[in-house]
Amino acid sequence: MNVDLQFHPYPSQRMTVMAKRGMVATSQPLAAQAGLDMLKKGGNAIDAAVATAAALTVLEPTSNGIGGDAFALVWANGSLYGLDASGPAPRSISIEALKERGYEKIPVHGWMPVTVPGAPSGWAELSKRFGRLSFREVLQPAIDYAESGYPLTPILGKYWEFAYQRFKQVLKGEEFQHWFETFAPSGRAPKIGEMWRSADHTATLRSIGDTYGESFYKGELADKIAAFSKKYNAFLSEEDLAGYKAEWVTPIKVNYRGYDVWEIPPSTQGLIALLGLNIVNGYSFSHRDSVDTIHKQIEAMKLAFTDGKAYITDPKEMRFQISELLSEEYGARRRAEISEQAMMPAPYQPASGGTIYLATADVEGNMVSFIQSNYMGFGSGLVVPGTGIALQNRGYDFSLDPSHHNALKPGKKTFHTIIPGFLTKGNQAVGPFGVMGGFMQPQGHMQIVMNTIDFHLNPQAALDAPRWQWMEDKKVRVEPHFPLSLAQALIRKGHQIEMMVDSGGFGRGQIIWRDLETGVLMGGTESRTDGAIAVW
Template identity: 65%
Template sequence: MNFLHHPFASKRNTVMSTRGMVATSQPLAAQAGLDILKKGGNAVDAAIATAATLTVVEPTSNGIGSDAFALVWMKDELYGLNASGPSPKSISKEALTERGLDKVPMHGVIPVTVPGAPSAWVALSERFGKLPLTEVLAPAISYAEEGYPISPTLGHNWKNAYKQYKEKLTTEEFTSWFETFSIDGRLPEIGEVWKSPAHAGTLRLIAETKGAAFYKGELADKIDAFMKKYNGFLSKEDLMSYEPEWVDPISVHYKGYDVWEIPPNGQGIVAQMALNIYQHGEANWQDANSIHQQIEAMKLAYTDGKAFVTERTHMPVDTETLLSKEYGEKRFAEITDTALDPIPFDIPKGGTIYLAAADEEGNMVSYIQSNYMGFGSGIVIPNTGISLQNRGYDFSLDENHPNFLKPGKRTYHTIIPGFLTKDNQAVGPFGVMGGYMQPQGQFQVITHTIDAHLNPQAALDMPRWQWMGEKRIEVEPHFPNYLVQELAQKGHDIHITHDSGLFGRGQVIWRDQKTGVLYGGTESRTDGQIAAW
């Protein structure tokens, strides 16, 4: 692949290096990862350092109480880590019904599932890392103790969340959130220095005990006590019994390349299903019929994903069927010249952060970590800086749905790291943050890379579309107007949207298989940066 092919003007130039690279949405976090590489760490050490630092410098998207997934290319082999936590053992539909609830709430103690991110740092470090965890987490601890100035996109997202929480989260259990994410009881401003000493103390405990303090020790005790006080379900027993899971990544072949994802409960399979469908169609991003086929392929894949994807052992259809040649051909045959209202396939009976890291030895990491819907549940454990995710919100209380809430079950998960290989050799890690935009963003980055031969930065800068449900499509303002008009004629309910935050935040690092040179792209829709060596 010629990574320098550049058929249109990109907003930034692709960054190139040979010894190492870290790409993520916050410059300070990218630099933290690069510093670890320069101290003798490998790509895994750099990824952990970057991820931990992001809990400090981008708390609008993730925290110590997040979940995480990782794809690791190490010594010519790809490994997968699922560090998403299950629902508490004491939760159930009946327990929620007794409280007068007909769905899982978005905020508060109820939607909190077991946080997996600290376990991911420990598991990755112990299996692949070169440096001690105390050294790898040192940059994050320093930023939490000493503070950092709030950047523009971060400040914008912080302000939006603060205003919403001030209006909606008015009961006592949310007090610690406001105490943690404020300065002197008010909203922090862009450019102000924010710090969180309690956050630093928690990171130090995690590093010194290799995660034991969080899952078995004093931090687990604090989480347990808080949940008991406010009638939550998560307990110390849930934390103590949790371990992240090493998994075999799944792949789909697309025009000479293999696109890899973590298997369900993550939604990465949706991007793969869409590629599997679309590869039977046209491939021209400048042509309305090609874009129409892309949208229809994504609609069909997403409809099936929402209908079938949950924890793998609870799925009514196996991943092999959903990624099969027969599935792709049958679904593509359903695409017509006009926009469809998709229905699930008739199966055979029977605020998130993403980072990519690479080192000079050829090791590469695709890593994703997230609360959910920005700051997550709105719950912060007092005097710890632990902001908890709200992943349980996606559980269904419909007993006939695959993602039905059960005790100790992992829910359908939006965060998905991706990885690209060719001829069994690494091309590199990629990912696009943004809830249900993630498979759609991945799909567009991969098609722009492989079909249009765009370099990483150009592929990220391309104007994006997003399917919102039914026939509604939202596009960015710089999406070509002639395509907007022609797509509307095909029956799409198409809208131009000026909020760039709705279209995802991506990072890409490709390695040239002949020269070993790294090529990086970072998201122009956020404060992203590539730190290279």
């Protein structure tokens, strides 16, 4: 990589981390160490990724859980593989069934937005295909932390308290009491530095580890999930769980200035990141912190989101070919619509997120870009009794308009926000990267890729650089340390700039790059969270 390892122009308490034998980067220090422990035991980057992901369901439950979805990009044996561990809508659900129950749109909480959880199947598939250690062994750190407990880190404690206060106001039915019993056992959220443990998580993770996830889909855990659903006349059934398996998919890419930028194909919004990069690929940028650069980035991302929200859904129902959307001709056509003034795109309102991201690498050249989420923090607000399984609410993004491309249908996958990224050059792996956080994710991907390739920032500087986030119409939010002169210049171009008081909504990312000549690993971790890099 042509990056300046000395140049670090943005406020941070961290510097780029380097190592040779292995690296794990994620948003929680204990989880990063769990992955590194697998490498030291003789495991590979895939073992490390699964161990870290499972541990994060315990160590950062505000952002992900056992009942969520996951995606991975895996570099192994000189090739890149994609894993889609997202689940579909239940087979018995339908627009008509929801409208008969009085719903005009899918609610955020409760059983209606719950889709089949894919994460446990994703862990098992990764372990079976590429792992070296036993599945139970890589889940053991998660089991140990669930059983023995751990102290809450600062950002984790902040979001846990926020979720508790919100759930206390909005979750009123008896079906939600299991969430409070699990995550607020003392009648409140645990405090920063306070220990939290969960016997239910312990037993569930043991069961998943001992059966390669089979108990979650066809055994004792599946029975408990289905019984909980049936008790409240919900749609998720034993048949839905038994019929699910994470699937291997072909990653999609654009070539950006000699580098291939890879994403998971729809139904994820990774396509949006590639659409944005394909549009700006026709420009030449000399300075990152210039009004021309930021203006064109924002306008390109508006167009990318407009297209993405119009086309992305379950791949079996996509109305356009991905190759057409990512063609040079299509990028040039959209680029021609960008002027010197902020445009008004088609109406669109992004939502909030709740996600973890991790990156791993080992001395053999294996690398993993992995992302996992419940959505909107703790997800649906439902915890399966006696299991610790917090169920996701991904179905919220379905439309109840039958003519909408992302209309709810039985067994259909919805538009999905979480996306892992990967960078290659000349058939060699440069490395994994990602930015968690709802609809900030493709915007973060664009900014990180451009920070690295166009502006030669090292991994930590690429993450620490001030971010912007397009929200809707001409509204753009910027971080507190975003240059005021740039914000004022963007206003003169017609952007409605909102300077935020903190950086909580601007995503949380990780990067691992491998030097193509020396093999040295270079990592950056997010200064906006409790991020950590464990190295060997």
